[in-house]
Amino acid sequence: MRALYCYPLCFLFIAIPSAVLAAESLDERLHAELRTINHFSQQLVSANEEFIDELKSERCIKNSTQGAADLNPSCKKQALQHLETLDENNRRSEEYMANMFRGWARVYGMLRVAHTQCGINSINFDLVPSSIRVQSTVILHDPDALLLEYIEASEGVLEQDLDDIDCDAIQSFTATVQRIMIEMKRASENMR
Known part of the structure; x- marks a missing residue:
């Protein structure tokens, strides 16, 4: 019986955002996308800081004079937890970066049409698809994922x-x- 009440609500959740999106100007949509990119960028910076902190916190193996096979059980547990934390951090970083790339693909997609309409020539859009494909393969492992965005x-x-x-x-x-x-x-040049 509850399902019957859900249908009107589901329609509202789908219809209202689409109506709002349609009413939103292109300029507002571009700025909203840029705010989203900035949000994921901040999360990526935070994840990178956590990764560095985690690398610094691992002391068990570094301070051990024995081989990895001879580590005591608590040290092995600490080392495994450390590796799991680093893996999880890498996964989150890749997700944030992929979301940033998706955002940039949408920004450039919207700008391409706007530049054509306004006669603006400050971006070479012929180079954008190949750049997007490179970003796709780096993070998403699908050369067409960002191009579709x-x-x-x-x-x-x-x-x-x-x-x-x-x-x-x-x-x-x-x-x-x-x-x-x-x-x-x-x-990126300063990081090299």
Whole structure:
């Protein structure tokens, strides 16, 4: 009997977000996507810090003068827990990175249509699909996973009234994205 009450609720949970998404401007959607990317980026930084802390905390094997086979039971348990924690941390880091890549694929998919509509040429979109494929294989192990996100985001923009696109807002957002990319490139170069 409870299932009968769930159907109207399920419809509301599906219909209302779609209506809200349709009413949301492209500029708002792009900024929301950027906030999501930032959220996953912060989680990734936190996970990396936890990973480093966990590496530093493992003392049992380092301080042992015996071989791994001769470790006492409590030391073996500590070493196994340490490895499980590192594996879990790696899994979460990969998940955060994959979510960030998905977000960037959606951002570039939306921007591609907006740039065409507004006559903006500050991003070479011919290079984006190959870059997305590389990111896909690094994290998702599926060369088409992010490309699909990119295409779907582009198609989503094409479904709305393109005359409503605020080209000044898109130009400003593009400049923000380009600054972020420059900062990310500098950060990765500094880590080398």
